[in-house]
Amino acid sequence: MNTSNLFAKNFKKYEIILASLLVIIIVIFLSIYLLLPNFDKVQQIFLQQSKVGKKLQELKKKETILVSLDQTEYKDNFTKIKQILPPDKDYVSLFTMFDNLQSVTGITIIRTDFQLGTISTGSANKTQGPGKNIYNLPISFAILGSYRQFQNFISLLSSFSGRIVSIKSIQWDYKSEDLINASFTGYAFYSPLPSSIGAIDTPLPIIDKNGQDLMSKIANLPEVKNEIIDGSIVTGKNDLFRQ
Incomplete structure (x- = not known):
């Protein structure tokens, strides 16, 4: 086979x-x-x-x-936060703050330098401040007044009565209890609002005890009241030749 x-x-x-x-x-x-x-x-x-x-x-x-959360409380606090930490380079509020301090304390502000070019120019370089998304605005100013007025001025300047200001240095000339000449340099701050609110699953920020204490102080700030011009007031004529 x-x-x-x-x-x-x-x-x-x-x-x-x-x-x-x-x-x-x-x-x-x-x-x-x-x-x-x-x-x-x-x-x-x-x-x-x-x-x-x-x-x-x-x-x-x-x-x-x-x-x-209390929606009304956070809405009011947000308005007050923008008062002391505005979202843009608002130098008008700095002038307003120092005018108010001068009026309340009786101190005389003899010089202010807010570096308006840095503050008002949108294209200027940002200088990082003490926290995330917080930027510095260099300021310097000089005051003249009594010892008591000087005390009240410093107290109000640090009491959230206006913009948040950090003092870097003080040079002062004590002539008498009724006459003190002091020069200050430091920073005001601003914090631009975020361009987006983030994804829906973005974790909520954690507010620690220091943050809660700060929120309590902000809640006690006086409300900001803007003057509204009555539109019914006659401001002029549309026709210059009309009697």
Whole structure:
């Protein structure tokens, strides 16, 4: 019996077994090739569901915190914060603050230098201040008055009665209790508002005890009242030649 006949005889003998093995191999190959990517997709879906579930829990916690806040209180405080820490380079409020301090304390302000080019020019370089998104405005000024007026001036300057001001140096000439000449250098500050409010799942800022104490002080500040011009007042004629 030659080799070919022997092979044919053995093939017929094990034909069913070989065919079954071939089918099993094909099924396994197709399962791996076609189903394995689907298993990866299913796993990714489960992971995404887990992340979404955690994010939903965080959003519910955030919602609970936001609902518990007093909207009116924070709205009023925001207005007062803009009074002492404006969002732009507002030098008008600096003049107003020093005018008020001079009027209340009786001190005489003999010189002010707010570097108006730096303050009023939008393209000027920003100098980083003491906190995130807070920038410096260099200022210097000189006052003349009595010792009592000097005390009251310093007290009001640091009492959130106007802009937040940090004094870097003081040079003073004590002539008598009724006559003190002092020169100050320091910084006022401003903080631009963010260009966006962030994503909905952005964590809320944490207000520590110092922040809470500061918020309490700000809440006790007097309200800012803007004068409104009555539009009913006649300011002139539309026709210059009309009697």
